[in-house]
Amino acid sequence: MTEMDYSEIKKIVDGLAPVDWLQIELLRNLPLERRIIPSLRAREFAMAAYRGTLKERYPGLSRSELNMKVLAHFTPVRMEL
Numbered sequence: 001m002t003e004m005d006y007s008e009i010k011k012i013v014d015g016l017a018p019v020d021w022l023q024i025e026l027l028r029n030l031p032l033e034r035r036i037i038p039s040l041r042a043r044e045f046a047m048a049a050y051r052g053t054l055k056e057r058y059p060g061l062s063r064s065e066l067n068m069k070v071l072a073h074f075t076p077v078r079m080e081l
Contacts, residue, residue: 047074
């Protein structure tokens with residue numbers, strides 16, 4: 001793997017959406033227990049989208065088998081037996 005130079009990094013950064021400072025300020029002013037809600041919703045959305053993709057790719061799997069594949073994909077800790 002090679003290191004990227006400034007121009008390559010700039011191309012990636014220029015392609016990102018601009019920072020929404022108002023949204024950041026609103027989230028910053030929320031109590032900690034409410035700040036996490038948008039992240040949880042985004043994770044739930046991502047998991048549902050991935051589950052839908054798996055359902056199309058593997059139509060014969062049961063709901064519990066699909067859920068296990070989703071959990072395996074989104075769980076950062078990998079356990080080896």
